[in-house]
Amino acid sequence: MKVIDRSDFTALIEELIASDPREVVGVQESGEQYVFDRLESAEQLALEHDLTALSPKKYVMPQRETLLTYEQTDDDYEMRAEADPTGHIVVGVHPYDLAAINQLDKIFIDTLQDEPYRRKREHSVLIGVTMQDVADTCFAASMGTATIDSGYDLMVTDLGDRFAVDIGTFEGDQLLESVPTRNASAEEVERVAEIKADLEDAFDRELAFPPAALPTLLEASYDDMDFWEDYAEQCLSCGTCNVVCPTCFCFSVDMIRDLEGDSGRQERRWDGCLLEDFATVAQGENFREEVAQRHRHRFMRKGWYIYERYGDIACVGCGRCTRHCVAGVADPCEVYNELREGQHA
Amino acid sequence: MRSQTRKRFEHGESEYQPIEGQIVWIDDHTDDDKLFVIDLPDGVALDHEPGQFVQLFVPGVGEAPFSIASSPTNEGPFELCIRAVGNVTNAIHDMEAGDVVGIRGPYGQGFDVDAIAGEDLLFIAGGIGLAPLRSVINYALDRPGEFGELTTLYGCTEPAEQLFPEELDSWAGSDVMDYRETVDEVPEDQAWDGNIGVITSLIPPLEFDPESTVALVCGPPVMYRFVIKALREKGLADDRIYLSLERNMHCGRGLCGHCQLNELYVCLDGPVFHYPTVRDKEEAEV
Numbered sequence: 204m205k206v207i208d209r210s211d212f213t214a215l216i217e218e219l220i221a222s223d224p225r226e227v228v229g230v231q232e233s234g235e236q237y238v239f240d241r242l243e244s245a246e247q248l249a250l251e252h253d254l255t256a257l258s259p260k261k262y263v264m265p266q267r268e269t270l271l272t273y274e275q276t277d278d279d280y281e282m283r284a285e286a287d288p289t290g291h292i293v294v295g296v297h298p299y300d301l302a303a304i305n306q307l308d309k310i311f312i313d314t315l316q317d318e319p320y321r322r323k324r325e326h327s328v329l330i331g332v333t334m335q336d337v338a339d340t341c342f343a344a345s346m347g348t349a350t351i352d353s354g355y356d357l358m359v360t361d362l363g364d365r366f367a368v369d370i371g372t373f374e375g376d377q378l379l380e381s382v383p384t385r386n387a388s389a390e391e392v393e394r395v396a397e398i399k400a401d402l403e404d405a406f407d408r409e410l411a412f413p414p415a416a417l418p419t420l421l422e423a424s425y426d427d428m429d430f431w432e433d434y435a436e437q438c439l440s441c442g443t444c445n446v447v448c449p450t451c452f453c454f455s456v457d458m459i460r461d462l463e464g465d466s467g468r469q470e471r472r473w474d475g476c477l478l479e480d481f482a483t484v485a486q487g488e489n490f491r492e493e494v495a496q497r498h499r500h501r502f503m504r505k506g507w508y509i510y511e512r513y514g515d516i517a518c519v520g521c522g523r524c525t526r527h528c529v530a531g532v533a534d535p536c537e538v539y540n541e542l543r544e545g546q547h548a
Numbered sequence: 549m550r551s552q553t554r555k556r557f558e559h560g561e562s563e564y565q566p567i568e569g570q571i572v573w574i575d576d577h578t579d580d581d582k583l584f585v586i587d588l589p590d591g592v593a594l595d596h597e598p599g600q601f602v603q604l605f606v607p608g609v610g611e612a613p614f615s616i617a618s619s620p621t622n623e624g625p626f627e628l629c630i631r632a633v634g635n636v637t638n639a640i641h642d643m644e645a646g647d648v649v650g651i652r653g654p655y656g657q658g659f660d661v662d663a664i665a666g667e668d669l670l671f672i673a674g675g676i677g678l679a680p681l682r683s684v685i686n687y688a689l690d691r692p693g694e695f696g697e698l699t700t701l702y703g704c705t706e707p708a709e710q711l712f713p714e715e716l717d718s719w720a721g722s723d724v725m726d727y728r729e730t731v732d733e734v735p736e737d738q739a740w741d742g743n744i745g746v747i748t749s750l751i752p753p754l755e756f757d758p759e760s761t762v763a764l765v766c767g768p769p770v771m772y773r774f775v776i777k778a779l780r781e782k783g784l785a786d787d788r789i790y791l792s793l794e795r796n797m798h799c800g801r802g803l804c805g806h807c808q809l810n811e812l813y814v815c816l817d818g819p820v821f822h823y824p825t826v827r828d829k830e831e832a833e834v
Contacts, residue, residue: 270564273607273650280607282650284565315801318562425830453805456798458610467608469564471798476805482831484796485612485633488769490809490831500808508811 204387204395205368211382212359212366216245218381219292225326228262229294230255239293250295250361254338254523258300258449262291263307263324267472270319270456275465285468286318290326298351299343299519301331303449305354306515310452314513328374331355333398337405340522342536345410348519350399360395367395411540414516417506424542425503428495434538435495437530438477444501444524444533445475450509450517453481476500502538563801566605566650572625574645577711580631581676582641583617586651587625594626594651598684599658599792599820603800604628604640605650612636613797615680615819616654621690629679629711655800659684659764659790659820667762667788668696670754672775674703674747674767678711680792680819681766689724696760698725703747703767705732707740728754747771751778758783766792772834776823789823791834 207215220227220242229242230252237252239259273282296304304324311320334349343349351358356375359366367387370376387395412420424430445451455474460467474481477498482491491497509517518535525534532538573585588594594602596616605611612634618627632641640649661684669688673681681700688695700719704710710729719727728750730743743750747767763779765772772791779789795807795814807814810829817825826832 270562271566271605271650273605275607280568280648280650282566282568282605282607284562286562311803315803316563317801317803318564452803454798455804455806456611458608460608465608469605469611471804474804474806476808481806482796482808484794485631485637488794490769490795490833496831503810504808508808511811 204392205370205379205384206362206365206387206391207368207379207382207384208365209363211384213245215378215382216242216248216294219378220244223292225290225292225328227292227294228259239295242294248295250332250359251335252295253336254297254341254521254526256523256527257447258303258521258523259293259296259329260300260303260307260449260452262293262327263304264311264320264452267470268319269468269470271469273467273469280465284318286322288322288326290323290328292328292330294330294332296329296331296355297334297343297521298331299341299346299348299521300449301329301351301354302348302519303521304329306450306509306513306517306519307452309513309515328356328378329354330375331358333358333360333395334402334405335361337402337407338522338526339407340525340534341520342406342408342410342522343520344403344406345408345536346414346516346518346520349402349406360398362391362394367391408522408536410520410536412543414506414518416543417516417539418510420539420542420546421503421507423546425499427542427545430542430545431499432495434532435493435498437532438494438498439530440477440479440494440497441529442475442477443527443529445477446473447523447527449519449521449523450505451475476504498532502535505535506539563652566603566652569649569651571643571645571647571649574643577629577713578709580633581711582630582632583712584628584630584640585625586628586649588651591624593620593623594654596620596626596654596683597658598661598687599680600654600656601680601797601800601815601819602628602651602653602655603797604636605652606636606639606643607648607650609639610636611650611652611798613655613800613815615683615792617679617682619683619686619690621687629676629682631676652800655797656815656819657817657821659792660822661687664762664764664790665694666696668756668760669698670756670761670763671698671700672747672751672763672765672767673701674771675705675709676711677765677767677771677792678702681764682712682715684764692724697756699754699756700725700727701747701750701754702727702729703731703750704729706735707731707738708735746774748774748778751775751782754782756782758785758788761788763789764792765789769794769833776834786823786827790820791823791826792820793818793826793832793834795819
């Protein structure tokens with residue numbers, strides 16, 4: 204573990220903004236919330252944030268992204284797959300968001316080799332930050348994602364006038380070359396460990412049982428329609444919980460035609476299983492017509508289906524869905540705890 | 549089973565890159581259905597398994613999944629039977645021979661021809677469900693001796709909806725396949741002297757050995773539950789039934805989520821499923 208003075212860390216970010224060809228983005232205040240956005244200056248960084256509106260997923264899987272362009276040439280069409288390599292330097296990523304990106308890496312790169320995702324991800328740098336403030340909707344400690352030991356290039360912990368820096372990758376190590384650092388003292392290493400350990404008690408919300416029990420619990424609860432309908436009664440099917448989730452990756456594919464000429468592009472855009480037409484087929488049959496079915500699908504997918512396929516619980520406990528759900532029915536912690544309670548009643 | 553791990557693509561390439569396919573022949577089947585014969589560059593074969601699907605890209609309009617209607621034993625161009633029901637399908641219905649479309653795939657799991665080798669095959673098709681089944685029906689017809697007795701049941705809403713009329717005639721007159729058909733109803737302006745009733749009405753009179761028969765089923769969602777019930781009543785075990793299911797695939801690669809059926813992705817794990825795999829899944833609607 205290294206230590207870097209706060210002023211040198213600021214200088215490092217300024218240098219990256221000035222000279223790295225990639226866009227440097229970081230957590231900053233925007234109105235009453237925190238967001239990941241382009242940094243003009245290191246001063247904008249708000250590393251003490253509790254939760255950003257959207258996760259940094261948007262930099263590896265943008266809300267809209269071109270998959271294919273086409274252009275008419277003489278009597279023929281030229282169709283070209285696009286795999287935009289634009290990477291970002293992302294500063295201030297909380298451990299649960301790093302865990303979410305690790306899950307996406309496993310699916311998009313290791314398993315299904317999605318080229319547009321891979322190119323963005325491999326050209327990106329993730330600078331994580333140990334949580335200093337905990338959102339009241341967050342239950343990351345229960346999901347094992349309040350702290351993380353890998354999945355970042357650098358991980359910084361605020362020690363007041365200096366940052367402890369854990370180096371995760373060779374590229375992270377190289378980033379530090381231009382600024383003075385020193386090895387952390389035993390005391391500083393211990394202080395970081397204390398900060399991380401203290402985090403465990405900082406959460407208002409917790410899952411009442413180990414997440415490893417979720418797949419079995421959900422499987423057993425699938426047919427409990429009274430439970431799902433009860434929750435779904437208030438659900439507006441707006442899809443906000445899908446959109447703000449760092450582990451949701453469903454998308455739709457749209458054709459965008461240029462106004463002039465026979466050219467255009469095919470884009471994918473974020474989509475959500477809560478939206479009414481998500482599972483509709485060509486002639487109108489909808490395989491998840493009822494709100495309760497869609498509502499149930501979301502929770503099953505998070506706690507069972509993705510686990511079944513990839514071995515991960517697709518919820519990192521960030522609490523964004525809870526914070527942004529206007530109907531107050533999207534909280535996975537509450538839903539899973541109630542299911543568990545019902546099962547043991 | 550196809551591996552989920554695919555090759556890494558060269559610079560700028562990705563699996564979203566379609567191959568250019570040229571429409572070489574269009575055959576009108578019904579008012580709403582046309583058969584498109586599509587050639588790939590240099591006459592290269594699509595190299596598909598019966599029951600797999602492709603993503604078809606119409607420049608300027610969009611992309612949609614279609615089951616391949618031809619058998620891989622039919623070398624050269626492949627065939628898609630397309631019903632005009634939406635943007636992409638209406639646009640392709642307006643296209644002409646010589647026009648270019650994009651093709652991705654083939655994708656998904658088809659009918660496991662190794663697993664059903666040597667068995668008597670009972671094909672049950674409803675409406676446009678005949679298109680995917682035709683790929684395996686013709687596969688079986690083209691490989692005499694590889695399978696046992698062949699029987700095809702085909703049901704449509706009305707006579708005018710029948711697809712592949714010339715092939716139906718040849719199957720009906722064939723001594724290598726028992727072909728039976730029905731329609732739900734006969735409008736006054738249409739002629740029909742065959743069976744009238746839903747497709748399940750063709751099953752009770754059938755004589756087949758449930759120990760040596762495998763049923764391959766494809767049709768509208770409402771059909772499966774009743775067909776399976778009728779097959780069970782004839783003594784056919786669940787593990788002797790295969791179903792091709794429809795979902796709206798956007799990516800074809802197990803990512804976009806539109807085709808998810810409980811924990812399964814129809815584009816990766818299907819569209820052809822062994823019935824026991826989906827039997828207890830509510831969203832399969834079987």
